[in-house]
Amino acid sequence: MSENKVVLIDGNSIAYRAFFALPLLNNDKGVYTNAVYGFTMMLLKVLEEESPTHVLVAFDAGKTTFRHKTYQEYKGGRQKTPPELSEQFPIIRELLDAFKIKRYELEQYEADDIIGTLAKHANSDLWDVKVITGDKDLLQLVDKNVKVSLTRKGITDVDTYDLQHVEERYGLTPEQIIDMKGLMGDSSDNIPGVPGVGEKTAIKLLKEFGTVENVLESIDKVSGKKLKEKLEDNKEQAVMSKKLATIDVNSPIDVQLDNCEYHNDVSDKVVMLFKELGFNSLLERIDPGASVEAEKPTEKITYDILENVSQSELGANAAIIIECLEENYHHGDILGFGIVCEKGKYFIPTDIALKSDSFVTWLEDETVDKYVSDAKQSIVSLAWKGIHLKGVTFDALIASYLLNPSESAHDIHSIASRLGLNGVSSDEAVYGKGAKQKVPSQDVLGEHIVRKANVLQEIVPKLQDNIEKNEQGDLFYKLEMPLSLVLGEMEQQGVQVDVKRLQDMGSELEDQLKKIEKKIYELVGTEFNINSPKQLGEILFEKLQLPAIKKTKTGYSTSADVLEKLKDKHEVIEEILYYRQLGKLNSTYIEGLLKVVNRETNKIHTRFNQALAQTGRLSSIDPNLQNIPIRLEAGRKIRQAFVPSEKDWVMFAADYSQIELRVLAHIAQDDKLIEAFNNELDIHTKTAMDVFHVSEDEVTSDMRRQAKAVNFGIVYGISDYGLSQNLGITRKEAKQFIERYFESFPGVKQYMDDIVKQAKQDGFVTTMLNRRRYLPEITSRNFNLRSFAERTAMNTPIQGSAADVIKKAMVDMALRIKKEGLNTRMLLQVHDELIFEVPKDEIEILEKIVPDVMEHAIQLDVPLKVDYSYGDTWYDSK
Known part of the structure; x- marks a missing residue:
């Protein structure tokens, strides 16, 4: 070798x-x-x-x-x-x-x-x-x-x-592969070959004569009159085809x-790119080596370690770092406090800080302006200690996110680096990462936390200036900053989980799985391990003789797409697919949720990501409560385990109806869309009527389904390929469908043309509340980069404005609940839906104020419509 x-x-x-x-x-x-x-x-x-x-x-x-x-x-x-x-x-x-x-x-x-x-x-x-x-x-x-x-x-x-x-x-020999292509052609490359000659015939001819040229010179010796004619008629084409295939x-x-040369050097760029692309499972397969050594700050820093804290030392306009490791802030695991203000630079160890009445009073003093690196994290970590942080006037993470929505890192070190400052190491360089992560000695820890507070104090005025230059002051101070406080309260509040009901669901699912297992065994006539692809493949494709669609190195493929194609071949396929769905529900969701229930509160305290999606949408993690599958009834039932935390309370859910399409109607100023929403017509039926040129009573369920796919597809900048995949139609049919849609709604087409032109001029697009998304590739000479940017330009104002609307509704709802003196609590945001827990005696007032607040969060030229319902569980509230 x-x-x-x-x-x-x-x-x-x-x-x-x-x-x-x-x-x-x-x-x-x-x-x-x-x-x-x-x-x-x-x-x-x-x-x-x-x-x-x-x-x-x-x-x-x-x-x-x-x-x-x-x-x-x-x-x-x-x-x-x-x-x-x-x-x-x-x-x-x-x-x-x-x-x-x-x-x-x-x-x-x-x-x-x-x-x-x-x-x-x-x-x-x-x-x-x-x-x-x-x-x-x-x-x-x-x-x-x-x-x-x-x-x-x-x-x-x-x-x-x-x-x-x-x-x-x-x-054949490898060289003869070229001759084989010359004779049989290749439809994928449009190489014609000899019409009517397939792989078997080509191989047979080559085994006898060796090459295309020899075959053509020996046509008289070829058996079969038709084959001789085909070869005779396509001599030049066969030679040309061989040349093309060579x-x-x-x-x-x-x-x-x-x-x-390749040196197997997995750089930090690979790690960053994997994170950016969301390839979390692949991250585990690469070894990025030792933890990244960030640039060490060059300037020295002097600070005091406070053993006794007096309010007079701390003053106002203070930059404060409440240091937690990211995944631990929900447990109130605070490592220490760093404060930089006009009177000095201080490190306060956690045990001293939390025992100091004067320091706690300072933290809870609303008249003292405080700059923080992450308001939500700061609020929640202190709330676990019974301390209510107030007076937060600037959140560096949110400001950085609004100014640089395409960046994935908004920690103090990353923000400082983007602003050309080198006053603090990265957290990774100080704490390590993954299994190697640990808290350093107090002198190293104290200096790092104070450095972060010092840099925070430096970057705030720069971030403030940039926010004002971008005309994003209202977005930052009136929407995103107040929202971070609301989200902090929601995270701390958590949502009650009926653990026994979840466990019972798990038992029920296991019973169902056993019944389905038994039925599968009866249908195939033998017992085997259904979860073993190898054994399942042997049963389906050898014992039952079903057509094998795809093979793998270890045997037959039994992936979901393969089984879907076999549905009509045997009734066991439907049972196997259902068995898998229930199995995933049990392992991923039932068992997954049980693992993250807080033992002290019996609640799930999800974390909301406010500074992640470039469109402005919120997401949730640990666990992701926006991702509970609801298409399958067994999945929807998982919501039965989410219950009010008080006796005689109910779960109350309110969601926007077709908010993105309503935003599209407003932004595009399309007369037909505006008219349809103002007249409260079913928008998908209306679209089907216009696209298919039929009356309302002629619209079939399939027409409405296709119209719905196009309506929502347009919002996401769908292509003919994407639509063809969604609807199971050809690309040509999908292309015609999209063209007919634009003919029916010319305002939408005009909007999309105009927004792309505007994006090329400005380099970014904005939402209704002036959230920006930068599109540097919009003027790229590279067609692929440019076309993605154009699609993003079309859909970001729609998705982003819809995100703005529900965020504004959350801030307004929190204020209204306080104004009305209600005990009602906002618990969750799931896409276009808000979930509350409500005392029964407040239901009547909530039925009035929730639609009122949500439908008037932002004024559009079409009405915003909110549907609401309530019940004993989250499931019953829908």
């Missing part, structure tokens, strides 16, 4: 395979990531298994190649690349750069030619070559030292071909194998 091992990856082929093998995924910023995710899974697998010394990823440089001179229709039958895939190629390139993996493309040549040329250069005893592709054409490169791994229908499932495997599979192993590349 050679010391040098080069892996050559067909970038376009693998990206295409990944895109179509995985469902459309997007991260919290709305960027599609399924092709990137699949490509990365393949890449990590290859790097782990092959341990290469050299790696290169080759890409096609453009649509036109030297082959088009031979045959203008080469690759002519291919559908246009979906924009959801095109947008991911720049991310794949960025990922390769982060991995320090060489990538290369060459005008007029394909990735195959680059790989073929490098494989030829490396085809000696000095190199082992592994080619990774989804394209059988590259089998022609197989040689003594060259192996080709072909992906199957998935991404990480591959068949590796050496000389022996090619012989076993085709009965990889150019002498292409004029200017990259050498020595340029492709």
Whole structure:
């Protein structure tokens, strides 16, 4: 075995395979990531298994190649690349750069030619070559030292071909693969071949005659009159097809194998990119090495450690750091306090701070202005200690998020770095990360916390100036800052969980699973491990003889998409799918929720992310209560475990009806949409009437379903490909549907054209309350980057304004509840819905004030509509 091992990856082929093998995924910023995710899974697998010394990823440089001179229709039958895939190629390139993996493309040549040329250069005893592709054409490169791994229908499932495997599979040499393509053609590349000649016939001819040329010279010896005629009539086409299928192993590349060294150095860029893309499961597979050493601050800092705290020392306009490790603030695990004000710089150890009446009084004094790094975290961590932080006038995290919504880090170190300041190390450099995370000695801890407070004091005026320059003062001071206080109260309040009911649900699900298990055994006539893909595959495809749609390295694929296609083949399939759904509900949600119930309060205290999504939407984690599946009745029933925390109280739920479409009508100023909402028409029926040109009573349920998919798809900038996937129709039909929609609602089309022009001029788009989203790629020469930015420009004002509306409603509701002197508590926000717990004697007043507040949060040219209901549990309130 050679010391040098080069892996050559067909970038376009693998990206295409990944895109179509995985469902459309997007991260919290709305960027599609399924092709990137699949490509990365393949890449990590290859790097782990092959341990290469050299790696290169080759890409096609453009649509036109030297082959088009031979045959203008080469690759002519291919559908246009979906924009959801095109947008991911720049991310794949960025990922390769982060991995320090060489990538290369060459005008007029394909990735195959680059790989073929490098494989030829490396085809000696000095190199082992592994080619990774989804394209059988590259089998022609197989040689003594060259192996080709072909992906199957998935991404990480591959068949590796050496000389022996090619012989076993085709009965041909690798060189004859080109001849086979010459005879049978290739529909994916629009290579014509000889009409009517398939793989079996081509192999048979080549086994007898060796090459295309020999076949054509020996037509008289070919058996079969029709076949002779086909060969005779398509001689030139067969020769041309062989030429088209031949990889150019002498292409004029200017990259050498020595340029492709790979050192298995997983940089921090990879880690950051994985986090940004939301590839959390893949993060565990890479070893970023020792914790990142941040730049050490150069200037010295002097501070006092306060053993006795007097209010006079602390003064007003103080920057205060209430230090917690992120995941521990809900337990009130405060590491210490850092305060910087006009009178000095102080570190106060936690035990001293919390025992000091004067310090607690200062914290709770509303007349003392305090700048904090994260208001919600500060409020909640102190609330667990029975202290009510007041007087917060500036939240650096929220300010940074509004100014830099595309950034994922808004801690003090990150903000300071963006502003060119170097006064504090990162938390990671001080505490470590993951399993290695630990609290340092008090002198190291105290200095770090004080440095953070000192930098906070420095950055506040800069952030204030930038907020004012952006005209985002109202958004910051009147919406986001008050909201962080409301969210802090909601987190601290938590939502009561009936633990016994959850446990009973788990038992019920287990009983159901046993019954379904028994039924499955009866239907197939034997017992086996349903959760074992290998055993299930053998039962379905060998015992029951169902058609095997996809195979993996370990046997038959029994993935959900495979089973869905087999639904009408056997009644056991429906039972297996249901068994899996219930199994996931039990493990992920029932058992998952039971793990995070606070034993002291019997409540779940979720954490709301206020500074994450670029659209402004809130999300929740630990646990994610916005993600409880409600399409399945068994999933909806999980909400029965969420109950009021007081006797004779109820759960009260209120949600906006079609808020994004109403926002769209207002922003686009489309007359038909405005009229429909003002006349309280069913918007999906109205859309179906206009698009299909039918009367209201002619609208079928299927027409309304399609119209609904388009209505919501338009909001998210859906493409013909995306709509075709949602509705199970062709891209051509989906394209026509979208065109008819724009004909019916010209105001929407005009809005989308105008907003893209405006974004190109400004470099950003805004919501109704002036939330910004920057789009630097909107003027990019790269079509893929530009098209993603254009789609983002269209949908961000709609999604972002809808987020603004519900945030404003939350702030207004909190004020109204206090004004009315009610005991009612706001507990959760789930998308467009607010959940309260309410004393029964306050239901009547809530029925009036909730719709009043929510429907008047922001004034639109169409009415905002709120539906509400209540019951003994969250489930009953819907």
